[in-house]
Amino acid sequence: MSIDKFVEGVTRDIGQRSSRRSFLAKAGALLVGAAAIPLLPINRVAQAANKNSAQPGETDCDYWRYCSTDGNLCTCCGGSMTQCPPGSEPSVVSWIGTCLNPADGRSYLVSYNDCCGMAKCNRCYCGNSVRERPAYHLTLNNDINWCMANDPSSYSCTLSTIVGVAE
Numbered sequence: 001m002s003i004d005k006f007v008e009g010v011t012r013d014i015g016q017r018s019s020r021r022s023f024l025a026k027a028g029a030l031l032v033g034a035a036a037i038p039l040l041p042i043n044r045v046a047q048a049a050n051k052n053s054a055q056p057g058e059t060d061c062d063y064w065r066y067c068s069t070d071g072n073l074c075t076c077c078g079g080s081m082t083q084c085p086p087g088s089e090p091s092v093v094s095w096i097g098t099c100l101n102p103a104d105g106r107s108y109l110v111s112y113n114d115c116c117g118m119a120k121c122n123r124c125y126c127g128n129s130v131r132e133r134p135a136y137h138l139t140l141n142n143d144i145n146w147c148m149a150n151d152p153s154s155y156s157c158t159l160s161t162i163v164g165v166a167e
Contacts, residue, residue, distance in 0.1 A: 058073075058075045058080075058081060059073060059075050059076050059124055061073075061124070061125075061126035061127075061128065064099050064100060064101050064102055064103075065081065065099055065101075065108075065110055065160045065162070066099075066126050066128055066160055067097055067098075067099035067100070067110075067128055068095070068097025068098075068099065068110065068112065068128055069097075069112055069126050069128055069158050069160055070126070070127055070128065070158070071112075071114065071125070071126065071155070071157060071158035072120065072121045072122065072123060072124055072125050072126075072156075072157040072158065073123075073124040073125075073126060073157060073158065074115055074121075074156075074157040074158060074159050075124065076121070076123040076124030076157075077115075077121030077123060077124070077156065077157040078121075079115065079157065079159070081159060081160050081161070082159060082160075082161045083159070084115035084156070084157070084159065085115065085118065085121070085156065085157065087117060087118050088115040088116060088117040088118040088156045088157075089115065089116060089117055089150065090113040090114070090115055090116070090159060091113050091114040091115070091116050091146040091147050091149060091150050092149045092150060093146050093149045094111050094112055094113040094114075094146060095111075095112050095144075095146065096109055096110065096111055096112070096163065097109075097110045097112060098110070098166050106165055106166075107165070107166035108162050108163075108164070108165055108166060109162070109163040109164050109165070109166050110160050110161065110162055110163065111159075111160075111161045111162075111163045112158055112159065112160055113146070113158070113159045113161065114145065114146040114147050114155055114156075114157070114158050114159075115155075115156045115157045115158070115159060116147035116150040116152065116153060116154060116155060116156060117147075117150070117152050117154060117156065118154065118156040119154065119156065120154070120155055120156060120157075121156050121157045
């Protein structure tokens with residue numbers, strides 16, 4: 001007996017024992033059941049405990065101060081959150097973001113300045129875009145190379161300086 005004849009026999013046997021409505025009902029139940037799997041509850045207590053135990057540091061993109069940064073962190077490139085690496089200088093123009101500090105529950109105004117004058121530091125890239133606007137609103141877009149106002153205009157990394165408390 002060939003495979004073709006075997007498959008035909010099994011298919012005919014199933015066709016004689018069941019109706020189309022029965023097949024459609026079972027197939028529909030299977031699809032609805034499969035779609036409902038992501039809705040099942042998941043125990044996330046262990047994940048929350050791990051997340052709270054390890055707070056992000058100054059070189060992590062999840063650090064609260066970097067909520068609107070788009071670039072390489074100067075903390076990974078020889079500088080700090082407020083000082084450019086040696087050989088570069090802060091851009092004369094910047095963009096401002098409002099970031100929530102989870103430690104004290106307050107929002108802070110953070111000035112993001114690009115450091116200019118050195119080769120690009122390709123470490124610790126963060127592409128956060130909280131409340132970012134389209135590129136035609138230049139003052140509200142963090143994808144702009146803000147070193148364009150400096151001479152030399154080569155981008156190195158991005159600072160995040162606290163300007164004040166958002167009231």
